Amino acid sequence: MTTIPEARERTDRDRGSVMPMAAILVAFLMVGIWTLISASQQWTARREAYAAAAAAARAAAQADPLALRAGAVLDPERAQQRAAEVLAATGYTGSVSIDGVTVSVSVAVDVDYAFPAPGFAGQVVGTATAVARRGVTGQEPGG
Amino acid sequence: MTGIDDQRDRGTAGVDAAIAVTGLLMVAFFVVGALRIVGTGGDVDAAARAGARAAAAAYDPAVAQAAASEVVAGALADRGVACRQLAVSTVGDVRPGSVVRVDVSCTVDLGDVALVGFGASRTLNGTGVEYVDLIRGGAP
Numbered sequence: 679m680t681t682i683p684e685a686r687e688r689t690d691r692d693r694g695s696v697m698p699m700a701a702i703l704v705a706f707l708m709v710g711i712w713t714l715i716s717a718s719q720q721w722t723a724r725r726e727a728y729a730a731a732a733a734a735a736r737a738a739a740q741a742d743p744l745a746l747r748a749g750a751v752l753d754p755e756r757a758q759q760r761a762a763e764v765l766a767a768t769g770y771t772g773s774v775s776i777d778g779v780t781v782s783v784s785v786a787v788d789v790d791y792a793f794p795a796p797g798f799a800g801q802v803v804g805t806a807t808a809v810a811r812r813g814v815t816g817q818e819p820g821g
Numbered sequence: 822m823t824g825i826d827d828q829r830d831r832g833t834a835g836v837d838a839a840i841a842v843t844g845l846l847m848v849a850f851f852v853v854g855a856l857r858i859v860g861t862g863g864d865v866d867a868a869a870r871a872g873a874r875a876a877a878a879a880y881d882p883a884v885a886q887a888a889a890s891e892v893v894a895g896a897l898a899d900r901g902v903a904c905r906q907l908a909v910s911t912v913g914d915v916r917p918g919s920v921v922r923v924d925v926s927c928t929v930d931l932g933d934v935a936l937v938g939f940g941a942s943r944t945l946n947g948t949g950v951e952y953v954d955l956i957r958g959g960a961p
Contacts, residue, residue, distance in 0.1 A: 700841065704844070707848060708848075711848065711851070711852055711855075714852070714856070715855050715856070715859065718856065718859040718860070719859055721863075722859060722862060722863045722866070725863060725866070725867075726866060729866070729870050729949075730950070733870075733873075733950055733951055733952065734952075736951075736952060737920075737952030740918075740952065740954060740955045740956075742955075760918075760952060763920050763952070764920055764950055764951075764952050767913070767920045767922050767950040768948070768950045769948075792855070
């Protein structure tokens with residue numbers, strides 16, 4: 679059987695515990711929301727970087743089909759120029775590397791976070807590769 | 822005294838619950854609104870890229886504009902984005918070796934989450950860039 683002093687002691691011990699608990703819960707909730715939103719924005723920027731890199735790589739891998747049939751590789755200067763044209767239109771900066779008929783483009787995109795995001799990368803990089811082929815499948819008849 | 826303490830505390834749980842539920846609802850509205858803006862922004866970007874690819878496949882600027890508009894509207898509809906106002910503009914040339922840019926502007930309704938300060942609507946912009954292939958199939 680609980681005596682009055684015991685009951686009072688228990689009441690005193692519990693007093694004020696709800697508000698700190700609520701504050702802690704709300705703080706965790708806010709951190710969770712902040713993480714979710716920042717991660718979403720970073721993901722969006724990453725997709726943008728990949729898309730720009732892919733468009734630039736596709737442009738750079740455009741080659742003269744007659745030269746390809748003859749076994750030529752991409753002209754690095756013209757490939758760079760085509761990639762640069764696409765990158766200029768997107769407004770991003772990137773680097774282009776060409777190896778024979780393969781073009782790799784890396785694009786860096788600054789992430790515009792809605793809230794200050796320490797711990798999240800301020801810039802994300804997307805890399806895409808394109809290969810110049812003869813015909814659609816690379817198995818052009820008569821090639 | 823225990824009796825006085827009990828009387829003083831009486832009814833606070835209901836008030837606490839009301840405040841907590843209101844707060845949680847506001848947080849939920851905020852999360853829904855923020856994710857809708859971020860998600861829809863990504864959808865508008867993706868639609869703009871699809872529109873740019875469609876425009877780059879056209880042989881005529883007017884056809885490119887029409888193709889971009891159709892593809893952007895379709896891509897947004899497929900993703901469940903309802904634009905109150907949708908504007909699609911095509912910039913650039915469609916000659917082989919040119920660069921085509923498609924700008925998309927979509928105003929989405931946020932009236933249901935305006936309570937937490939998002940405003941009744943928001944305009945989201947997206948851009949897609951595509952290189953016009955040097956060699957293209959089909960008839961010009």
